[in-house]
Amino acid sequence: MVEFAPLAVPWKRRLQTFAVLQFVFSFLILPLLCIAVFIGLLFTKFWFFAVLYATWWYLDWEKPSQGGRRVEVLRRGVIWKYMRDYFPISLVKTAELDPSRNYLAGFHPHGIMASGAFLSLCTEGTGFSALFPGIRPHLMMLNLWFRIPFFRDYLMSGGLVASDKNSAAHVLNRKEGGNLLTIVVGGAQEALDARPGAYTLLLRNRKGFIRLALMHGAALVPIFSFGENELFEQVQNSPGSRLRSVQHRLQRVMGISLPLFHGRGVFQYSFGLMPHRRPIITVVGKPIEVQKKLYPSKEDVDQLHQHYIKELSNLFETHKVKYNVPTDQHLEFS
Template sequence: MKIEFAPLNIPLERRLQTAAVLQWVFCFIALAQCCLAAFVLLCLSDLWPLAALYAGWLLLDWDTPSTGGRRSQWVQGWRTWRYFKDYFPISLVKTAELPPQHNYLFGFHPHGVLVAGAFGNFCTTASGFGGLFPGLSPHLLMLPFWFKVPFIRDYLMSGGLVSSEKRSVSHILSRPGGGNVAVLAVGGAPEALEARPGALTLQVLNRKGFIKLALKHGAHLVPVFSFGENELFDQLENPAGSALRGLQERLQKLMGIALPLFHARGVFQYSWGLLPYRRPIRTVVGWPIAVPLTPSPSPEEVDALHARYLQGLSQLFEEHKGHYGIPPHRYLNFI
C-alpha cells in the first residue's frame, strides 16, 4: 500500500483541528481504560485517601447520570470544540420552530461509528444549537456502562451526556415547564456495525421503546438525519453471517457496546489510521410530531406513532438528500 504523507506546510488552524479530533477519538477508544487504571494506581499509592474520598463521592453521585446529569457551560464552550467542528466541518440545519414550552425526544439517525454529528451539535456550543433553538437544553443519551467508570463519568456529564436508561429518559421528558431535549441514536450499537460510506440502512423497525416513552410523557418526537455521518470511516468487511460479524454481535450482547473495526486516516499520513476523514456532516433537525400525553399507551397507539415517525423521517431524508449529494434513486432502508 502506497502511503500518502501529509505536507509539512499545513496551516496552524488545520493542525489544531486535527489535534481536537485526535483527542476526541482518544476519549472514545482509550480514555475510560486510562481513567480506570489511574483510579487503581491511586488506590495503591500513598494518595489512597484521595481515592477513598472520590469513591465516597461516587456513591453519593451514582444516580446523577440518570437524573439529568451535570452539564458545564464552560466545558461545552471550549475553543477545542470549534476546531473539532471545523475539521469536518459540522453544521446544524433547522427546518422548524421548536417552542420551548414542550419537551422533545430527538431520534438521531444514522448512528455512524462514533456519532460525531450528535456530539458536535448537542454536546458542544460550537454549531450554535442555543441560537437556533433558544430555550432548549439537549441531553445526548449514552450507554450506562460509561458512567460507572471513575473520572470519565464526570467529564462526559460536563458535556451534557446522560445515561440511556429508561428512567433517565423519563426524568428528562417529564420535567415541568418544557425546554428539555433527550437525543437518542435510535439504531444503537448494532447500527454502528453497518456504518460505512454510502450506507443508508437504519435499524429502526423493531425499536419502539422510545416511541412508548414519548407517549407516556407527551414529549414531541423530532426525527433528525445527519447527512455524512456514515462517510467518516471505512470498516473491515463484516457482512451478516460472516465470522467477524458473529463475533461482533456476541461481544455486543455481552458488553452492550459495539466494536466496529474502523479505519480512515492518520495524523501525519492520509492512507490509514483512526482519525475520521475530513468530510462534511450536515445534521438536519426535522419537523416535530405532536404527541398526546398517554400514561398507558396501547400497542396499537405505539405502532401508529411509530409509523408516523418513520414517515416523518423518510420525508425529512427525501426533502434534503439532493442538497447533500445523495442521488435521487437512493432511499433509506429500514430494518
C-alpha cells in the same frame, strides 16, 4: 503506498486535527486510562484521593439518571469550534422548537462515533443555543460508560445522560419545559453497518423511544445526520458472516459493539483511527405531535412508529440532493 500530509500545513488545520484527535482519544483511550488511574492511585501514597472520589462516586451514583451535570464553560470551549471546522459539521434547523415544551428526538444514523450527535448536542460547536434559544439538549448514552470513574463526570459535563427509563422520565417530566432528549435509536448495533454510502437504519423493531414519547406526551423530533457514515471505512462484516457473528456475540456480553474501522492518520492520509475530513450536516426535522397516554397500547405504539418512519423518510428525501446523496438512494430499515 502511504500518502503523507504535507509539512507546510497551516496552523489552523493543525489545531483542527488536534481537536478531533482529543475527541477520538476521549472515547477510545480515556475510559481505560481513567480506570487505570483510579486503581493505580489505590496503590500509591495518594490512595486517600481515590477513597474520597469513591465516596463521592457512591453518593453521586444516580446523577446520570437525574439530568446529569452540565458545565457550560466546557460545552462552549473553543476546541469544539476547531473540531467543527475539521470536517466541517453544521447544524440545520427546519422548524422552531417551543421552549415551554419538552421534546424527544431520534438521531440517525449512529455512525462509528456519533460525531455529529456529540458536537451538535453536547457542545456549542455548531451553535445549538443560537438556533434553538431556550432549549437544553441532552444526549442519552449507555449506562456502562457512567460506571467509569472520572470519565462519567466528563460525559455529564457535556449534557450526556444515562440511557434508561428513569433518566428519560427525569428530563421529559420537567414542568418548566425547554428540554430536548435525544436517543441515537440504532445504537451500538447500527454502528456495525456504518460505512460510506450506507443508508440502512436499525429502526424497524426499535419502538421503545416511541413508547416513551407516548407515556410522557413529548413531541417526537426526527434528526438525520448526512455524512455520518462517510467518516470511516469498515472491515467487511455482512450479515451472516463469521465476523458479524462474533461482533454480535461480544455485543451481547459487553453491551457495546466493536466495529473494525479505519480512517486516516494524524500525519498521513492512508490509514489510522482519525476520521476523514468529510462534511456532516445534521438536520433537525419538524416535531411530530404526540398525545399523552400513560399506558399506550401496541396499536398506539405501532401507529406512531409508522408515522415517525414516514416523517424521517420525508426529511431524508427533502434534503438528500442538497447534501450530495444520489437521487436513487433511499432509506432502508432493518
